[in-house]
Amino acid sequence: MSAVQKHTLRGEALRQKVLETALQLFSERGYFNTSIHDIRKVAGVSTGAIYHHFKNKEALAQSLYETILGQMDDAIAAACAGKSACLEKSRAIIEKMFLMTVQYPQQMQFVLLAQHREYLPDEAPICSSSPFRMMKQVVIDGIAKGEVRELEPWVAATAMFGGALRMMNLQLDGVLDKPLSAYQNAVVECAWLGIRKEQA
Amino acid sequence: MSAVQKHTLRGEALRQKVLETALQLFSERGYFNTSIHDIRKVAGVSTGAIYHHFKNKEALAQSLYETILGQMDDAIAAACAGKSACLEKSRAIIEKMFLMTVQYPQQMQFVLLAQHREYLPDEAPICSSSPFRMMKQVVIDGIAKGEVRELEPWVAATAMFGGALRMMNLQLDGVLDKPLSAYQNAVVECAWLGIRKEQA
DNA sequence: TTATATAAAACGAACGTTCGTTCGGTATTT
DNA sequence: AAATACCGAACGAACGTTCGTTTTATATAA
Numbered sequence: 425m426s427a428v429q430k431h432t433l434r435g436e437a438l439r440q441k442v443l444e445t446a447l448q449l450f451s452e453r454g455y456f457n458t459s460i461h462d463i464r465k466v467a468g469v470s471t472g473a474i475y476h477h478f479k480n481k482e483a484l485a486q487s488l489y490e491t492i493l494g495q496m497d498d499a500i501a502a503a504c505a506g507k508s509a510c511l512e513k514s515r516a517i518i519e520k521m522f523l524m525t526v527q528y529p530q531q532m533q534f535v536l537l538a539q540h541r542e543y544l545p546d547e548a549p550i551c552s553s554s555p556f557r558m559m560k561q562v563v564i565d566g567i568a569k570g571e572v573r574e575l576e577p578w579v580a581a582t583a584m585f586g587g588a589l590r591m592m593n594l595q596l597d598g599v600l601d602k603p604l605s606a607y608q609n610a611v612v613e614c615a616w617l618g619i620r621k622e623q624a
Numbered sequence: 625m626s627a628v629q630k631h632t633l634r635g636e637a638l639r640q641k642v643l644e645t646a647l648q649l650f651s652e653r654g655y656f657n658t659s660i661h662d663i664r665k666v667a668g669v670s671t672g673a674i675y676h677h678f679k680n681k682e683a684l685a686q687s688l689y690e691t692i693l694g695q696m697d698d699a700i701a702a703a704c705a706g707k708s709a710c711l712e713k714s715r716a717i718i719e720k721m722f723l724m725t726v727q728y729p730q731q732m733q734f735v736l737l738a739q740h741r742e743y744l745p746d747e748a749p750i751c752s753s754s755p756f757r758m759m760k761q762v763v764i765d766g767i768a769k770g771e772v773r774e775l776e777p778w779v780a781a782t783a784m785f786g787g788a789l790r791m792m793n794l795q796l797d798g799v800l801d802k803p804l805s806a807y808q809n810a811v812v813e814c815a816w817l818g819i820r821k822e823q824a
Numbered sequence: 825t826t827a828t829a830t831a832a833a834a835c836g837a838a839c840g841t842t843c844g845t846t847c848g849g850t851a852t853t854t
Numbered sequence: 855a856a857a858t859a860c861c862g863a864a865c866g867a868a869c870g871t872t873c874g875t876t877t878t879a880t881a882t883a884a
Binding site: 633634670672676677 | 835
């Protein structure tokens with residue numbers, strides 16, 4: 425019979441536990457209000473273990489940021505797959521992002537609300553991250569295909585997704601009384617009426 | 625002839641200098657990346673002088689926050705004054721906010737982008753601050769007067785102002801190639817087409 | 825005008841705390 | 855036995871804040 429396990433967490437599992445705990449605390453209290461000692465206590469690991477897996481606190485946040493942005497990226501790409509119309513793609517993106525906001529509020533809080541440039545100085549603004557570039561591209565394609573009016577790309581993109589993003593903020597701030605999904609159709613319709621090419 | 629002034633700044637003037645410097649540093653580096661010692665150095669005042677005028681660092685930020693929100697409030701109220709149609713009020717609000725974003729980027733950065741709850745724990749989310757409640761009220765009135773479709777208030781408000789707010793973010797992030805005002809008409813038009821009651 | 829007294833304002837060295845990080849050692853795996 | 859993973863006490867730096875002192879402005883008296 426083998427000896428009792430001294431450590432409950434080792435290797436990759438420990439690494440994941442640290443990431444999970446950091447995400448929880450960062451999204452609850454913010455990056456600067458969360459110390460490595462806090463993460464250590466809540467995760468139930470040692471300081472050394474954290475620094476064995478991550479170069480420093482900033483790298484830990486960086487890892488979280490990239491992972492979550494990547495997940496958003498995959499989700500949005502998957503939502504668009506097989507669709508060609510701008511409206512359908514946009515609807516699918518908003519549906520997916522609303523779903524993720526409800527399902528993974530910590531992740532969305534961390535990516536959407538946090539001011540990453542304050543602690544990730546080399547990070548580009550969120551608007552030029554991959555998920556946001558995809559949204560912009562969807563409406564640019566819509567313009568090219570004649571489904572969307574000939575607007576400035578930035579205007580068309582913010583018009584299509586600006587309302588939805590604010591609704592996600594409201595959801596994360598807990599001020600909505602109905603589930604986020606209940607507003608989805610109306611949000612998409614309002615945005616689309618604003619940018620669609622009128623079928624005269 | 626009177627003696628040479630030892631202090632260049634005293635009383636209210638010093639207080640204003642501290643506020644001005646704090647706003648500059650907070651908006652450039654963020655609240656947590658700005659120490660009292662930084663403010664002291666840049667403003668050219670002593671630590672004691674800062675603490676003579678402000679209870680602590682948090683109260684300094686609080687004072688800034690309230691002042692700027694108040695200014696936004698006044699500006700928006702003034703923009704709406706004398707107008708009754710929802711579209712005209714909305715256009716005036718967006719015009720004013722675009723102007724303020726260009727004219728006072730530090731102020732807008734501080735109120736719009738910073739995560740105040742991380743250092744002002746008792747502060748309400750920005751969406752329930754007075755300027756944002758006024759925007760929502762404008763579209764609620766528009767619905768009551770039959771100018772806007774019968775949408776959920778939150779949906780109508782985010783549809784009307786969500787795009788404009790994102791454009792302001794883009795301007796503050798420095799990613800726009802044309803002046804913000806150049807996009808104004810298109811932004812207002814897109815939003816309005818989305819929520820107006822169709823004149824059948 | 826000049827001198828004196830008092831209060832308010834500004835000063836800045838110093839304090840205690842907390843933070844991110846290190847590192848010598850121990851446990852576990854291979 | 856060698857390598858990897860983990861441990862946690864300890865460290866130096868930086869932070870927000872304090873407080874005894876000095877300077878300045880103001881009021882009053884000579």
